[in-house]
Amino acid sequence: MTDHDQQAAAARQVLAGSFHGVLSTHSLELAGYPFGSVVPYVLDQEGLPLLLLSPLSQHTKNLEADSRCGLTVVEEGEGDVQQRGRLSAVGKVTPCGADADGERYFCAFPHSRLYVEQLDFRFYRFTPLRFHWNGGFATARWFGNDRILRANPLSPEAQRRIIAHMNQDHRDTLRGYLRTIDATAGEEEVAMIGIDAEGIDVRVADRLRRIPLLRPIGSPVEAREVLVEMATQPGGD
Template identity: 30%
Template sequence: MPRLQVTRCSKEENSKPAASRSKSSPPSSGGSPPSSLAFPSNNLSPDGNRSLSSSGLQRTSLSGGVQNATLRCDLPSPAVAVRNLVEQAQHAHLCTLMSAMHHRRAGYPFGTVVEFAADGAGHPLFSLSPLAIHTRNIREDARCSLVLQLPGWTGLANARVTIFGDVYPLPSDMQEAAREIFHQKHASHAGDPAKKSSRWLSGNAQYFRMHHLRDIYFVGGFGTVQWVDAGEYAAATPDAIVLHGPTAVLRVLNERFAGALRGLFGARGGGADDAVVISIDKLGADVRVRRAGQHAVERLVFDQEVVTLEDAIDIMQRLTAHVEA
């Protein structure tokens, strides 16, 4: 029989939240953009497609510190969780510093919502109009922060991350590669690869990259706060299950197992009005459960690692086989 473990990681647990700061010092800052902005070697496959695609980790109300929560709930490490989150998120809040040259309120933070993708090393890429305020800000001061959360945000108990770094325009010979990365990510989320040839072709937008990652602040829910060293983030690899059409993976799982999941989590007591898989990683799935108008995120732990959609379907079938929808 497969091992079934449904773990509720909730803010009602009575352990104190803990925050830890990596002892590693942040990368040294530079006053000017590097002369070369070469993508990492694992960024593009031989046919020119990006070797990494998209997904992430979302969980709520984890108490006792991120390390304890990671062990208790069979979660990815914080660095991997952030890589997964970056791959899953479709939009982000880009925060720049208002430029004295172009704007009033010089020196104040300026936030705006942008589409983004990430290269093979997890560095965010942006398609920005030269007329946009944030683009003009970046050209005057490269320092930025990027705030990301997964689609389906339901409150402060959901995972989010803030990435601090320096953003520079990519050289002309790398603009096409960046556009292809955008196509791959957003066509995958839209579920329509045919749109790859038509998006981001018009206008005079230019591609930028957060080249220097200075620091990363990860919040996995109430009580799960972790500074992730940029070097640890760069060394981490997203789970394979999140790299190829993660939106389609979640859609298939929810279409096939909605009733079974509702029965599985409802059996814990109090019933369940709804149960939706909101993220998946190689160790398990996070399921948003609604009971009497209240939402909580609960962990469904797998009895083996999953790599592909087929693996996920197989294990979900086994874990819910005894449940009546």
């Protein structure tokens, strides 16, 4: 794998595993100036960030007037933020239907279902034009969508089956997966909330974590093979 490929892969994991970012819109109040807001998101079936926005928020009002915006996400970690990966994208945010993607969002953020039912929040999709990645010294570069966006190869139903099976029968295994990225992880409750071509997403207490797969998958059969293999890795129990 070339350095370019490695950097693109790292950028994809940051996009998939950040779960929130800074959305920069065009200010209505101060024309010509950017307006930044922290917003949660998940990746939809096509690998695009899915947002749930209030009609009363300033960023939503800004987007209704001008859908052009930027989204910046930062790799999880401690210490100097400039030593962590940072991914910025420019594109547009537009309203969308959700369906299965909406359920994915609610799985990540359970409290948000009430926002839709009682507060008239709506789903929006961020469609990027290009990405800019900075993973550390001498790594800054632009990437096209083809290098960063990855559609989920598993159908929503296949995802639900895998998630239900892991949560029902393999809680200890999920804790083992968590220890591969966090050696300090204890016996806290871990629940799987998502799986895609390159990683699984879990909830640990009130925190969302991303666990990369050993290799990309393209089918439920490959998902099972990789998950079993990961369970035999050091720290994977």
